[in-house]
Amino acid sequence: MSASEQDVVVRLTGITKSFLGVPVLRGVDLELRAGEVHALMGENGAGKSTLLKVLAGVHRPDSGRIEVNGEEVVFGTPREAQQAGIAIIHQEFNLLEHRSVAENVHLGREPVRRGRVDRRRMEEDTRKLLDWLGEDGIDPAAPISRLSVAQKQVVEIVKALSTDAKVLAMDEPTAALADQEVELLYDLVDRLRKRGIAILYVSHRMREVFDLSGRITVLKDGAFVTCAPTTEMTSDQLVRHMVGRSLDALYPDRATDEDLGEVRLALRGAGNQRVREVTFELRSGEIVGIAGLQGSGRSAIARAIWGVEPFTTGTLELDGVARRITDPRAAVRLGIGFVTEDRKSEGLALRQSIRDNALLVRRAALPGSAGRKRSDLAALLKSVTVVARGEHQEVRYLSGGNQQKVVLAKWLAVGPRVLVVDEPTRGIDVGAKQAVHRLLRDLARQGVAVLMISSELPELIGMSDRILVVHEGAIAGELPAGASEEAVMGLATGHGIGEVA
């Protein structure tokens, strides 16, 4: 124990942080040792991102202690955290698209010789770091815009390393990666670990965490739950730590046979650039889940139904009538609703009021009917349980959960017959999550056909009446309600049922 004690690079104790009076972190402890991969787990809204930002010097904690190599430090700016050897790789890439790899890696710390930036040294240093990582396929002089997503991530890591980082925190590093690229990242993380760097790995994906990490710290609702070696934890235990209750109680009852109605939406051999040969039926009253890894094409199916990137082959039938949907407007007018994955950039007009957002679809796509149902707005917002100061409050001041409820209200206001929801509970707290789940199920009971995409397998399995699993742009199989996570992952990774790694 004392030996590992010496390896401790960073120790956070009793970190608390509130935003606008809402506590986000309440007394969190975290300890990182050199050469370990330390997983940070917790549901969305558990406080992982905030903790990372505290570590990165973006947020200053309200109380608590940060030690680096045994000495207490206070980070006022990201730069100070950087100088202490802490580097963060954020979910969104922090790269300048039109600058070269070397320029990005050295941004803010360009080497200067005789008054001018020493470009050659910049490129050499970058190449050295790339070589050190075993990534020789990236040209330091190439602009970032020419790189693949995985290569950009490598550049992010190199950028972090070039500050002589001893601690590397990675926030959902696989979120944007395709399958094969994830394997590459595993390799990379392993190499970094062997070179004595402490890695804080934030991820939702059980498999990654168990494959990579040596220890796991679990947060729940902003509080520290436990920290234990990965080998001493099972995935069941981990889930229980994260959720704090048994999974079954979380989800509303599934559809019964009486609930199911006519086929609402049917795809036959539909495909476009991203997906191919998609065939399935969606009945009124049921919730069908779509599972698949990021980049597998699950969102592409939703966006094709929605007309953003339309299907180019096959047919789409709505209530038995073949339709061609080439833009979102056509989809809305046919009674299809779509809750997008990215709430802030695609779902809401943040500076507008709750009222304006809730009426957005009705006004934008169905002009003339705007005044018709004016009085029911209050009832509608009540039904989705939005908590706000009033319907004129701007939505950017709402919590993520309430924002998502406004998005749902926006669609309910036009009474869709088919509702496609992409990551409906991403980044919202547990209470709001349950409310969204209940709402979706209530909608299904009222005869709406719901197609649901989610990366959170427990949620997908808990909610769905059937699960379609997408792998590399095609449907790899269909599973019944209550399928095991292993079965879903097996299909999603292309191993087939029973051959789970």
Add this chain to the structure above:
Amino acid sequence: MSVVQQKSEVARGAGRGGARRFSLTPTPTVTVYLALAVLLVVGSVLVGIQGGVLLDQGGILNILTRSTVLGLVAVGQTIVIINGSLDLSVAYLVGLCSLVAAETMAGSDGMMVPGVLLALGVAAVVGLVNGLVVTVLKVNAFIATLGVALILRGYLEENYTGPAGSVPRAFQHLGFDRVGPVPIGVLLMLAIAGAAWWYLRRTRGGYHMYAVGGDIDVARLSGVRTGRTIVTAHVLCAVAAGLAGVFLAGRLGSGAPYVGTDAGYDLESIAAVVLGGTALAGGRGGVVGTIGGVLILSTLDTIFDDLAVDPFFKDVVRGVVLIVAVALYARRQLSRRSG
């Protein structure tokens, strides 16, 4: 390993060929100079048909001389636009600095250096105000510099009705003398453009300007002092405009309050910068393109003069050229993104 390897082989193949910059689609800078070349050829033919010559020594000098003042202002404007900002106060600043220089000199040889320095100092202060309003008061650059422009205008209208001050004869040489065949003004403009190029492309400060314009949050998270960078850009831009004013004082023999606005240097310089391929949103482009843009505008002017076209027709053509050029840049970016 395979996918990344393959993709990166492609990237590297493109990178090592030496033709990386010109591989698929030419950069805006190349496009600008190609357009300039085409314009010169077409212009020569048209002027030739009418029995004139476009590109004799006089013609070339004419184009370069016309480019001098706009070039100075546009080089400064390039710097702020690369920062994702812009400066609408340059036109009044040009007039103000011409007055400051001419009135300080007041015809005496000994006051030449103080006059120039004072004019540039005034310009730097105005730039500093612009920069601080943008960064400290967090006012959108459009409004901030428009506001400062209006303040300068008020000052000029209050205190001047026409030309004032006078520069000594020695200083007037700056406006008209030549080194060999090349006017001093042109050399001055090219020197400033060269210095700006060197600053943007070779120094740390210049690198940070591209970073701030590209994505201010990325720059901040990487430890770039974004506020200082923006303020510096505004000061440099203002000093370039001040230099244009000083040069004009030399050429006109006195300070003229509306010499900058009559020529529309505020919007015209932005037009030249954008025509030169610098993105109005910031983070991309450069001085070389801007000079190309300025040359295109002045070549157009010269051709129309030679053809004795109605001067108002020039404005029409300028407007169309500007829109078409930016539409082409936008188009190419789209095709690159989807391709």
Add this chain to the structure above:
Amino acid sequence: MNAPTTWRPRLADGTAPVLAVLAVLLVALAFAGPAYSEPTGYLALLKRAAPLMILAIGQYFVIVSGGFDLSVGSLVTAEVVIAARLIDGQESATIWVIPLLLALGVLVGLVNGLITTKLLVPSFIVTLGMLLVLDGAVFLWTGGAPRGALSPSFRVFGRGGIDLPVLGHLPWSVVILLVVLVAAAQFMRSGTGRTLVAVGDNQDAVRLAGGRVVRLKVLAFVLSGLLAALAAILLGGFAGVSAQVGEGLEFRAITAVVLGGVLLGGGRGSVVAAAAGALTLEALFSLLNLLGVSGALESAVQGVIIIAAVAYASLGANLRLGFRSRTATESSTRSTPPPHKENR
């Protein structure tokens, strides 16, 4: 909605300050000048302000949807010069010239809007190009100086009025202004109007909600062009024909809109406040005039208040929330995005 839906004054964010400033100025006018002891003084002010207010209303549509219209000043000049040339003093020509002028405004707006949306050129550049084209084209056509003259019946809109029992002499331009203002306010309360604001806030969200973003943006430019034509008719009548009639009006209209608390870059602000911003500017100029401040300082004052108004809006939002952490200041710098990122 758990909280009771309390009644709140339906003032968009940022409207209150401009109305307060306007009220103060109007009261100050009454003290400063004897002309303002009666309603006629204020009516005269409104008459003077009408063209700028109408321009500001047009500019508002474009700004709130995330764009810029720099072409309105030269459009006003072009309209007046064209009207003078076409009418050339003939009474009979008035009747067909006015519709023609309005149609030209619509056409210019349509071209601005289509180039912005279809060719993806930032509206700053498009309307700057349009400014150059209009400036050049008009003088090319008229041969350098405005020619012809406006007919008396044309000028009646700008200078004439009707005599009413209580109000006394009511200028036509005030009537037209009120009609435009009420129509614009009604429009902004409608679904289409609200969607137009949402376009300025987040056009992707509107597009994905089934909205026709292109059509809405083009509509904004068309309205701006149409109202510029209307302002030109009033101005031509009021001030007569000159080549400088529209000079600097684009920046003055933008100033007015921004003064009204409308966010540059789009997504927030009310049309009434934008018009109030224009009236505030005119009232301020009148007051300065009465106080004997030289006309030259008008623009300096304009410069100071435009900066102060925007600084107040962007700094004040943070202070009011008492929310001054690092992230707060970061997000506030983002909340006023550069105007030219509209097409991303």
